[in-house]
Ligand SMILES: Nc1ncnc2c1ncn2[C@@H]1O[C@H](COP(=O)(O)OP(=O)(O)O)[C@@H](O)[C@H]1O
């Protein structure tokens with residue numbers, strides 16, 4: 001014989017009840033001997049509870065009551081007069097009294113299961129199946145703890161065996177789950193979600209070969225599938241593992257369900273009424289693989305904190321707390337003590353929190369006077385996440401992932417066996433925390449969410465590069481890299497599931513006004529997005545003001561914008577402090593030398609203790625091209641410049657290149673990378689624009705390029721033989737002294753065969769002199785400008801962060 005249990009959703013009107021009846025009919029047709037346990041239909045239990053509450057408060061409940069009756073009746077030809085009358089009387093009584101006891105509540109809730117079992121019995125009979133309505137209150141006897149009654153085993157077993165003796169195996173018993181009665185015959189209930197427990201008891205008493213629990217999900221998942229989209233069905237669990245899960249709150253299993261099954265080694269199968277081909281989860285003495293892990297959640301909990309300096313090292317404190325709580329029937333799910341904090345935190349069910357606080361305050365009344373206890377307070381809005389099967393030795397991974405995502409657990413605790421860890425988090429963080437932990441402990445692809453600011457040339461190139469590489473990155477690195485937002489100073493396009501290749505059109509059609517960073521932050525929050533990276537591809541000097549706020553809101557930063565690193569030294573420092581405090585990273589490899597691996601190399605050398613004595617080179621691709629051509633060819637400077645402008649190698653106003661500020665900024669960035677304290681004003685820059693051409697419009701300037709010729713011709717002619725002109729940045733001086741650096745940006749004449757002299761095209765070159773390398777610098781050379789290489793460099797930074805987020 002098998003016991004088959006159907007949950008509330010499986011019995012809901014429409015598809016639910018239809019499928020349930022079909023499953024029962026098929027089993028009977030196949031000759032299976034079954035006993036069916038049913039829950040209340042749909043949300044009946046919650047609805048009855050809410051009507052009861054309204055009645056007690058003197059609020060009008062009539063409308064809800066009508067809706068309830070209509071739903072239950074729903075055109076079925078079953079006579080519910082008796083049950084409806086019972087409920088009406090109860091509600092009227094409660095409304096009159098303005099209150100109700102747990103005993104009354106049990107009588108009310110019980111009707112949900114009675115209505116349900118009656119309906120299923122009737123329909124089966126109408127279909128020619130011999131079915132018997134079995135009221136479990138006549139069979140399962142319990143103590144008198146209304147709302148959470150404990151079965152009296154021997155008596156219940158005897159009743160059930162006697163009852164079933166009278167029926168042949170062709171009769172299908174439709175048994176009410178959840179409800180029972182005490183020895184006085186008063187209705188009790190076994191606790192919310194208790195139908196599973198009823199089914200397990202029945203399976204035990206009747207020596208069933210299997211218990212099948214039909215729910216509306218495919219089985220037991222690695223985390224609640226309503227909260228974690230990536231959760232996976234666990235195909236097999238041992239009793240112990242399932243028990244742990246149930247204890248830690250996976251409401252798919254009532255905490256006590258497993259116990260009656262263990263004794264007789266009855267397998268429990270969790271199946272889906274709405275997807276009957278899925279094999280579900282099998283719970284039996286065997287576990288399929290060692291070290292099963294899963295996440296469960298306790299909501300509706302609160303943290304009660306007891307604080308005081310006198311608690312430190314004092315004996316008997318815990319005993320007093322537990323006694324005070326025990327006397328009030330309050331159980332503690334987690335206790336955490338930090339002696340240095342001089343506090344004790346207790347997690348209790350939310351509805352008990354206030355009583356717990358008062359009970360503890362009373363117990364410690366005398367200690368308040370002696371100032372040994374300073375306060376007892378309740379923190380509501382917390383949830384407990386338990387990682388079942390988590391070894392403490394590897395707990396650093398999920399823990400770090402939480403911190404990286406700005407979620408700091410309020411407290412955490414592990415079981416003595418070291419196999420389960422529970423974390424208390426603020427409820428507002430629950431959803432994100434679960435997903436972050438889940439992604440970390442299962443080898444499921446990690447989501448990394450990009451927000452791209454600026455969609456000009458580099459921005460759009462990057463977005464397209466990311467979109468083109470997504471599938472490959474998922475396959476090779478198991479990272480789901482998605483662009484969730486694209487913004488410029490006016491508009492914001494957002495899609496939590498990832499923006500696609502039509503992004504440019506979508507901005508025009510679906511973009512919303514980008515008023516402030518809060519617009520974005522609230523979206524990111526609403527969709528619980530984790531592993532966030534903000535990518536600054538603007539050249540804006542105002543956007544950098546948002547960096548610190550982004551970091552504090554959980555973003556790592558990647559930037560091609562040089563302003564943040566060349567702004568005042570105090571801003572530079574403040575940003576680093578914010579990064580440190582929030583455990584976030586800021587990568588900007590493309591700030592100097594575009595895609596060339598320059599900053600990373602310098603950082604590596606510097607942090608490994610190698611003394612860098614000088615960095616010198618051609619830092620600007622534009623100016624490289626200009627002077628390489630001018631030095632090699634016999635042409636006026638204006639002609640070479642004009643050609644560079646026409647080819648788009650320069651900024652639209654070439655004075656932005658010629659003024660040398662861009663090279664100056666790069667030099668400052670490198671200096672600060674070496675922990676040198678410098679401001680932009682410390683950089684001595686040879687401005688290549690003659691004084692009289694510095695004002696006026698770009699168009700004006702472009703008309704007067706020839707006025708540059710004579711000066712550059714003189715410089716070129718004045719060189720030694722075999723020499724060429726190069727516009728260089730030079731960081732030298734005493735680099736061991738944080739204030740000892742000299743930063744020069746200048747036009748120099750160098751031998752043609754020197755490393756600077758042989759640079760061609762628009763290449764950049766960087767010579768890094770260090771103590772160990774002596775006179776022979778490390779040289780990094782290559783294309784140091786251009787949208788494609790810059791975007792690639794930015795992409796590299798993004799991947800580096802994405803991989804770090806995983807490690
Ligand atoms: N690890 C988990 N696996 C599956 N479901 C879970 C898990 N943790 C929590 N749940 C919740 O349990 C619900 C299914 O149990 P339950 O509500 O008792 O079903 P039913 O009412 O159909 O019997 C799911 O909707 C889900 O919200």
Ligand SMILES: N[C@@H](CC(=O)OP(=O)(O)O)C(=O)O
Pocket residue numbers: 006007008009039040045046112177178191192193194195196
């Ligand atoms: N109807 C009861 C008992 C129960 O177990 O329901 P379900 O099987 O739908 O979780 C409740 O809602 O608590």
